[in-house]
Amino acid sequence: MSYKMLDGNTAAAEAIKLARVKVIASYPITPQTVIPETLSEMVESGELNAQYVRVESEHSALSVVTCAAMAGVRASTATASNGLALMHEIVGMTAGNRVPVVMPVVNRGIAAPWTLWCEHVDTMCERDMGWLQFYCQNVQEVLDLTLIAFRVSEDARVLLPSMVCLDGFFLSHSMQKVTLPEQAKVDGFIGEYSNKNVYLDPTDPMFLSDLTGNEEYTEMRYQQKLALDASVRVIEEVFEEFHKEFGRKYELVEGYRTEDADVVLVALGSMCGTAQYVVNKMRAKGQKVGLLKVTVFRPFPAEYIRRLVGDQAVVGVFDRSAGLGGEGGPVWYEVCSALRNKDNQVFHYVGGIGGRDVRVETIENIYNELLAIKAGESDRHTEWIDVKDNALELREVAKNV
Amino acid sequence: MKTTRKFKVMGPVATQFGAATTGNWRLERPQVDFSRCTKCRTCELHCPTNVMEIKKDQEECVVINFDYCKGCGVCTNVCPVQCISLVEERR
Numbered sequence: 113m114s115y116k117m118l119d120g121n122t123a124a125a126e127a128i129k130l131a132r133v134k135v136i137a138s139y140p141i142t143p144q145t146v147i148p149e150t151l152s153e154m155v156e157s158g159e160l161n162a163q164y165v166r167v168e169s170e171h172s173a174l175s176v177v178t179c180a181a182m183a184g185v186r187a188s189t190a191t192a193s194n195g196l197a198l199m200h201e202i203v204g205m206t207a208g209n210r211v212p213v214v215m216p217v218v219n220r221g222i223a224a225p226w227t228l229w230c231e232h233v234d235t236m237c238e239r240d241m242g243w244l245q246f247y248c249q250n251v252q253e254v255l256d257l258t259l260i261a262f263r264v265s266e267d268a269r270v271l272l273p274s275m276v277c278l279d280g281f282f283l284s285h286s287m288q289k290v291t292l293p294e295q296a297k298v299d300g301f302i303g304e305y306s307n308k309n310v311y312l313d314p315t316d317p318m319f320l321s322d323l324t325g326n327e328e329y330t331e332m333r334y335q336q337k338l339a340l341d342a343s344v345r346v347i348e349e350v351f352e353e354f355h356k357e358f359g360r361k362y363e364l365v366e367g368y369r370t371e372d373a374d375v376v377l378v379a380l381g382s383m384c385g386t387a388q389y390v391v392n393k394m395r396a397k398g399q400k401v402g403l404l405k406v407t408v409f410r411p412f413p414a415e416y417i418r419r420l421v422g423d424q425a426v427v428g429v430f431d432r433s434a435g436l437g438g439e440g441g442p443v444w445y446e447v448c449s450a451l452r453n454k455d456n457q458v459f460h461y462v463g464g465i466g467g468r469d470v471r472v473e474t475i476e477n478i479y480n481e482l483l484a485i486k487a488g489e490s491d492r493h494t495e496w497i498d499v500k501d502n503a504l505e506l507r508e509v510a511k512n513v
Numbered sequence: 514m515k516t517t518r519k520f521k522v523m524g525p526v527a528t529q530f531g532a533a534t535t536g537n538w539r540l541e542r543p544q545v546d547f548s549r550c551t552k553c554r555t556c557e558l559h560c561p562t563n564v565m566e567i568k569k570d571q572e573e574c575v576v577i578n579f580d581y582c583k584g585c586g587v588c589t590n591v592c593p594v595q596c597i598s599l600v601e602e603r604r
Contacts, residue, residue, distance in 0.1 A: 209525065210523045309523055310524065318526050319527045332523075332524060335523045339523070
């Protein structure tokens with residue numbers, strides 16, 4: 113075991129190297145660029161024994177990786193934002209053909225407005241495509257959850273791909289102290305790659321992804337649904353084994369000081385670190401606030417939400433995407449649905465989009481609103497918690513009229 | 514001769530290609546009244562999937578390959594004596 117200073121991108125690349133991936137195809141896009149750069153250097157130097165396929169787009173990158181895995185090797189790519197949007201068609205191919213690819217996604221908003229910065233909308237747009245989704249709080253989690261994702265995805269009970277989601281810049285470019293596991297231990301944990309379902313082999317041909325009529329399509333989707341359902345148990349087992357082997361404990365949803373909480377905030381990604389700081393600060397003043405950190409968003413662990421939210425608690429849900437046109441954002445919908453048979457009030461918050469920092473004050477404002485609602489002192493609810501007052505008077509242009 | 518064994522697999526895959534013929538898309542099939550057919554070959558020339566063949570020396574003089582006929586109905590429309598009709602496909 114050794115320590116290293118790594119940013120989130122390099123940690124993702126280290127995890128892919130530790131998994132002994134044999135084929136890499138990745139197209140650079142800010143803020144993910146360092147992942148393919150680091151991997152290509154590792155391949156060039158011989159540090160990683162893999163074939164690096166240069167491609168002309170993300171659409172091709174995921175196609176190469178999916179087919180390489182079908183042919184019998186562990187394969188990986190990474191993307192972000194508009195790159196993931198361009199992959200969308202193949203995202204369905206990978207999951208529907210039951211190919212256990214693991215892909216770090218560096219969360220960034222999707223244009224327009226053009227942004228390079230953190231937002232969860234890119235992965236949230238892919239949430240129903242049959243992939244597992246893990247969200248990381250810090251750089252150590254990027255490394256650990258990537259290793260865990262390989263193991264879960266390749267489990268014969270799952271056979272579905274995983275996205276490991278890390279916040280653009282806040283994690284991808286943040287240098288943190290990371291514990292690096294030994295190669296032999298990782299080998300023992302993940303094991304050799306083998307095709308457990310179908311495969312591409314010219315000596316034993318199969319036709320993969322053939323046209324499927326309506327007499328079988330529903331059943332194939334149902335197979336995927338059952339695999340996602342089953343993956344909850346598999347993730348629990350793998351988290352437990354990872355804890356035993358490497359000493360770090362993960363949960364699908366982690367309750368932070370929620371036991372007696374009057375108010376609970378549900379969040380995911382890097383903002384959870386700030387939220388934990390705020391919880392401690394407010395608890396020290398005697399305010400009973402708690403946090404639910406959603407590490408696994410797909411499959412959505414609704415049972416954990418039900419178990420961890422007290423019957424009397426007022427709940428806030430922080431979506432780092434706008435949820436345009438709906439009554440709330442994707443995380444809020446899931447939490448509402450998980451709590452539909454309970455009496456909790458569930459309030460929706462949007463913030464931290466396009467790279468806006470989720471500050472201590474932002475989270476304090478949410479907790480204070482929810483505490484006032486809980487105490488019956490106020491019904492004020494600011495859904496867009498960090499929007500500026502001048503939203504409709506931002507820019508002026510000169511027009512030739 | 515190599516031996517094969519059967520395995521249960523998940524997702525869309527085939528080692529036999531039963532779904533490859535387009536004939537099973539057909540909802541209606543062309544039916545020819547051979548007694549009125551003049552063997553002019555208009556249907557054969559217009560068929561977009563090239564599945565019709567005129568056999569002048571046979572009583573059933575229009576032979577249709579139903580593995581690939583999609584039942585599009587072009588033949589019924591172009592026939593100058595209107596001896597082809599579309600009937601419901603029953604499988």
